[in-house]
Amino acid sequence: DGLLLHLIPFDQKNPTEDQFEITLRESVFRPERVGLGYLHVAGFTMEHVANGFPWPQIGALSTNRGHHWLIENNTIRQVNSVGMDIGAQYVNWPQPAIRSGSHIVRKNTISECGICGIQALSCIDNLIEDNVLSLNAFHPVESYWENGAIKTHNTTRTLIRRNLISDTLHGSGIWLDFEAEDSRVCQNILLNGHTVLGAIILEASTRPNLYDHNFIWQNEGNGFHELDCREQIISHNFVAYCSGRAVHLAGKVTLRLVYGSQVIPGEHTVTNNILYRNGKNVTSYDKQRDLSNNLVKNLVASFKPATYSLKWYVKKKPARYPAPAMVTGDFFNSPRNSSKQFPGLFVKVYTTARTIKLRG
Numbered sequence: 001d002g003l004l005l006h007l008i009p010f011d012q013k014n015p016t017e018d019q020f021e022i023t024l025r026e027s028v029f030r031p032e033r034v035g036l037g038y039l040h041v042a043g044f045t046m047e048h049v050a051n052g053f054p055w056p057q058i059g060a061l062s063t064n065r066g067h068h069w070l071i072e073n074n075t076i077r078q079v080n081s082v083g084m085d086i087g088a089q090y091v092n093w094p095q096p097a098i099r100s101g102s103h104i105v106r107k108n109t110i111s112e113c114g115i116c117g118i119q120a121l122s123c124i125d126n127l128i129e130d131n132v133l134s135l136n137a138f139h140p141v142e143s144y145w146e147n148g149a150i151k152t153h154n155t156t157r158t159l160i161r162r163n164l165i166s167d168t169l170h171g172s173g174i175w176l177d178f179e180a181e182d183s184r185v186c187q188n189i190l191l192n193g194h195t196v197l198g199a200i201i202l203e204a205s206t207r208p209n210l211y212d213h214n215f216i217w218q219n220e221g222n223g224f225h226e227l228d229c230r231e232q233i234i235s236h237n238f239v240a241y242c243s244g245r246a247v248h249l250a251g252k253v254t255l256r257l258v259y260g261s262q263v264i265p266g267e268h269t270v271t272n273n274i275l276y277r278n279g280k281n282v283t284s285y286d287k288q289r290d291l292s293n294n295l296v297k298n299l300v301a302s303f304k305p306a307t308y309s310l311k312w313y314v315k316k317k318p319a320r321y322p323a324p325a326m327v328t329g330d331f332f333n334s335p336r337n338s339s340k341q342f343p344g345l346f347v348k349v350y351t352t353a354r355t356i357k358l359r360g
Contacts, residue, residue, distance in 0.1 A: 026051040030062035035096025037067045044074045051081040053139075054146050056090035057119045059083055065095060068102045076110045076117075083113040083136070087121035087153070099124060106130045114139040115146055116171070122154035132164045137171030142196055147171025155180040164359065166191040166305070172225075173199045173216075179258060181207035187331055189358055190216045191305055198225025198248065206230040206258050210324065213331045213345055215310075215358060217241060217303050223278065226268065227253040231289070233269045235324050238310075238345050239278060240301060246275035249284040270294065272321055272343040276301050293321035295343040300353070308359035313350045318343055331358070 009018045028046040031039075041061065049060040059082040063069050069086070076083040086103045088095055101123030109132045110117040117133040120126060128150060137147040148171040150160060155176055165173040165188065173190040176183065180202075190199045199219040200211060208231050216223045216239045223239035226232060227250040239246040251265035266286030273294045275281045281296050301312035320340035329335055331345035342349045346356070 023048045023050045027062050028060050031064045034065045040070045042072050046076045047078045049079040057085040059085035065100045067098045071105045072107050074108045077112050079113040081115045082119050083110045083117045085119050087123040101125050111135050116151050117149045120152040124156040126158040128160045130162045134166045138169045140170045142170045148175045149173050151175040153177045155183045158183040160185045162187045164189045168193040172201045175201040178204040180205040180209050184210045186212045188214045193219045195221040198222035200224050202226040202229050202232050204228040204258050212236045222248040228263045231267045236272045238274045240276040242278040245280040245283045246278040247282045251286040274344040309357050311355045313353045
């Protein structure tokens with residue numbers, strides 16, 4: 001009847017002599033009213049939360065369809081489902097007069113969330129930066145298609161940058177899903193992920209978004225995985241040791257409508273990336289706008305995760321090639337002020353070994 005809780009202790013211990021912790025609360029911090037604005041949430045530790053799998057999206061920390069929150073320097077951990085939700089939560093729920101979004105989410109540590117670290121449905125103008133996310137998506141239910149470290153839907157004018165994402169267990173690191181537009185994913189570090197799709201996923205978006213200067217190292221699955229998209233830009237990334245493809249452009253996979261129309265796939269730009277020792281480099285099934293100047297040979301690289309140190313050099317200097325117009329700086333924001341650029345994260349390439357710390 002659902003009223004009995006059955007406990008089996010580890011190591012066959014006698015349950016009358018062991019200790020258990022039971023939690024029923026689905027959020028730690030969530031306003032009772034929906035749609036509140038201009039809250040500052042800082043310095044909390046939120047843990048041991050019993051929220052259910054989305055849908056709806058209800059996080060341990062929830063803006064409850066609010067707007068203009070500053071969420072910083074919090075620790076969120078050991079959550080059954082979603083660590084933080086900053087969006088509309090559910091498409092069938094009534095939405096407040098001011099659309100959810102316009103949040104700044106920065107310098108939070110989010111770990112051990114069973115489905116997703118940060119989720120954002122149908123929200124606009126967000127900045128998600130400098131967060132550390134690890135050991136998320138621990139429930140082995142990736143085929144439910146909500147697992148990941150950061151996952152957004154209907155994302156407009158959102159910047160996701162400089163996040164450190166490691167050891168995502170059954171999902172993607174960053175996932176922009178359905179009708180994303182005018183958004184950018186850049187300068188993120190994604191390490192040691194495990195996914196049937198990709199460390200970074202581009203899904204069902206037919207208006208341009210930019211994915212640049214991301215560092216992906218040792219991912220089980222693809223580096224970038226695209227499906228049902230058009231005119232996406234993947235440029236100046238470093239993708240290494242992915243068991244699948246560095247960039248997989250799957251094209252049209254479903255028959256769903258995006259912005260009310262069937263997707264005409266392709267016309268992507270995949271340029272100036274470094275693709276090193278992946279299962280395959282770039283796979284594509286459609287006509288693309290530009291797949292030029294991706295460096296896949298004459299390169300030696302190693303990486304130490306403990307210190308975030310990348311040691312690398314090229315045996316032969318590659319060709320320079322125009323960067324997308326909106327790319328004006330490199331991984332460290334050094335200006336890219338030349339009309340043509342080397343592939344990869346940095347303005348310069350080296351023919352002798354150099355060690356560069358990607359994170360201080």
